[in-house]
Amino acid sequence: MYFGISGNAVRWTPIGQPDAWPDTFFVTLPYKPLALKSFANSLIILCEDAVYRLDGNSPVSMSLSKTQIEDGCIAANSVQATSSGLVYLSKR
Numbered sequence: 001m002y003f004g005i006s007g008n009a010v011r012w013t014p015i016g017q018p019d020a021w022p023d024t025f026f027v028t029l030p031y032k033p034l035a036l037k038s039f040a041n042s043l044i045i046l047c048e049d050a051v052y053r054l055d056g057n058s059p060v061s062m063s064l065s066k067t068q069i070e071d072g073c074i075a076a077n078s079v080q081a082t083s084s085g086l087v088y089l090s091k092r
Contacts, residue, residue: 001059004042005033010045015061027054027064035076039086046073046088 004012004021010033011026013019031047038044045052051069056062071090073079078089 003036003054005036008032008042010036010054012059012062022059023060025062029064031072034073035079035088037079037081037086039081044081044086046076048063048072048074 001015002018004011006026009026009028010029011021013025027092029045029047029050029052031049033045033047035046036043037046037080039044039076041055043054045054045064049072051067051072053067055065059092071087071092075089080087
């Protein structure tokens with residue numbers, strides 16, 4: 001699957017169909033996503049005021065959850081995966 005940011009939504013494609021972006025394969029967030037990062041078998045969605053996790057192994061059964069992280073990301077290119085987790089630039 002491919003994932004992309006469109007306004008305040010994250011959209012994805014069906015498996016093996018990178019040129020298809022169905023209208024039903026998306027989640028809308030209260031904040032504009034700045035970065036997407038694959039980590040720990042999930043897609044991490046980094047917004048300026050929150051961090052979300054998108055889980056699932058089928059395009060029709062993806063589930064979104066808000067993490068307990070209070071500091072969002074303010075620089076999309078700062079996101080890096082380490083052996084301890086994700087690091088990124090935040091307001092703090």
